[in-house]
Amino acid sequence: MALLITSDCIACDICEPECPNEAIQAGDPYVIDPLRCTECVGHYDQPQCQQVCPVDCIPQDPDRIEDKPTLLARYQQLTGLSGY
Structure with a gap:
């Protein structure tokens, strides 16, 4: 399952740079x-x-x-890699 960011988000911006898939976008709250x-x-x-x-x-x-x-299939599609 994908993750989501709830309205409890304090917009600290710690999560966005940690995402290896660049799936997190700034917003109110942030969005995945x-x-x-x-x-x-x-x-x-x-x-x-x-x-x-x-x-x-x-x-x-x-x-x-x-x-x-x-x-894992999504990871492979996004990265072009075939596994861990």
Whole structure:
């Protein structure tokens, strides 16, 4: 599943540079592009935006249920790489 940023976001800008897929955009609140979010599959073991968020406002998006193979396929499409 893709992640989303809730209205609890304090716009600290810590998450945006941590995203290896450039899926996070500034806004009110910040926004995660679900077509670019892989939950860091292929890059890291844990979603980096969740790891650095000081207010814990980046849950999984219940409207975008995706399994690990789907996220890995998106990673491969975005990067042109074939795996971890």
